[in-house]
Amino acid sequence: MWDLEISKIIVNGFFEKFNDALDVDVAIVGGGPSALTASYFLTKNGFKVVIFEEKNDPGGGTWGGGMLFNELVVEEELEWMLKEFGMNYKRLNGFISIDSVHFASSLLYNTTKVGTKIFNNVIVEDILMEENRLCGVVINWAPVIKQRLHVDPITVKAKYVVDGTGHPASVVQMIIDRNLEVELPLDKIREFPMNAKEGENFVLKNTKEVFPGLFVMGMAAVSVGGGPRMGPIFGGMLKSGEKVANAIVEKLSVEVSK
Numbered sequence: 001m002w003d004l005e006i007s008k009i010i011v012n013g014f015f016e017k018f019n020d021a022l023d024v025d026v027a028i029v030g031g032g033p034s035a036l037t038a039s040y041f042l043t044k045n046g047f048k049v050v051i052f053e054e055k056n057d058p059g060g061g062t063w064g065g066g067m068l069f070n071e072l073v074v075e076e077e078l079e080w081m082l083k084e085f086g087m088n089y090k091r092l093n094g095f096i097s098i099d100s101v102h103f104a105s106s107l108l109y110n111t112t113k114v115g116t117k118i119f120n121n122v123i124v125e126d127i128l129m130e131e132n133r134l135c136g137v138v139i140n141w142a143p144v145i146k147q148r149l150h151v152d153p154i155t156v157k158a159k160y161v162v163d164g165t166g167h168p169a170s171v172v173q174m175i176i177d178r179n180l181e182v183e184l185p186l187d188k189i190r191e192f193p194m195n196a197k198e199g200e201n202f203v204l205k206n207t208k209e210v211f212p213g214l215f216v217m218g219m220a221a222v223s224v225g226g227g228p229r230m231g232p233i234f235g236g237m238l239k240s241g242e243k244v245a246n247a248i249v250e251k252l253s254v255e256v257s258k
């Protein structure tokens with residue numbers, strides 16, 4: 001019977017992916033542009049990467065461009081990466097302009113094509129710790145959390161966790177809420193008014209390991225470091241994702257060769 005066959009294909013296909021994603025090299029929280037870039041470079045380097053995105057549609061703040069004008073901007077120096085992703089773009093006075101729907105879908109296509117697994121509608125609601133080091137995340141279905149259902153989560157083991165949750169820096173916030181030692185330049189997570197140029201440099205500088213086993217990238221790195229937001233310029237997100245990927249590749253490669 002067709003209908004039964006279809007249901008079995010879906011259920012078996014999902015659980016095959018999901019089972020494999022319970023023990024990974026890198027778990028990325030949030031599916032925004034920095035996450036899609038980081039996962040692409042990590043997976044391409046042979047590491048097992050999973051992204052958990054609480055919304056139905058991964059891509060974070062990319063789809064709507066600036067103020068719903070669905071065009072976004074990156075710096076000219078990133079042309080090599082856009083070429084790597086096979087994107088169409090226009091060069092204009094030192095900047096590059098890209099259709100935001102094309103940008104989001106290209107990032108999604110490229111990272112899933114190399115093998116990154118994205119689980120949408122899944123929220124990271126807590127962290128998994130061992131000997132004062134992050135070693136995974138605690139996940140649940142986003143509708144379970146949003147409807148406040150009393151349902152326990154399950155855990156995913158990861159060698160590294162990356163906070164790519166954007167403005168709220170949710171994973172770092174979970175560490176702070178538990179009074180664990182995290183080095184913050186301010187008394188709390190906070191971002192400052194928009195300044196695209198400063199923000200673009202700031203995001204890259206603040207993309208780093210902030211707690212053993214936990215990296216922060218993208219807008220989350222800005223919030224944790226206390227810097228200015230930068231709105232619809234996305235070069236910093238791509239650079240930040242690439243920086244996290246390189247840093248983790250280096251660490252994991254050392255561990256593999258031990």
Ligand code: 48F
Pocket residue numbers: 029030031032033034035052053054055058059060061062122123124125164165166167170217218219220229230231232233234236237
């Ligand atoms: O904010 P977001 O797009 O992340 P980003 O990579 O990019 C920022 C830009 O979009 C833009 C900008 C450019 O200059 O300023 O804002 O830093 O995407 C973050 C994603 O994380 C998801 C959220 O739904 C969004 O899609 N997210 C947040 N908390 C959780 C989460 C969580 N606890 N579990 C799963 N997903």
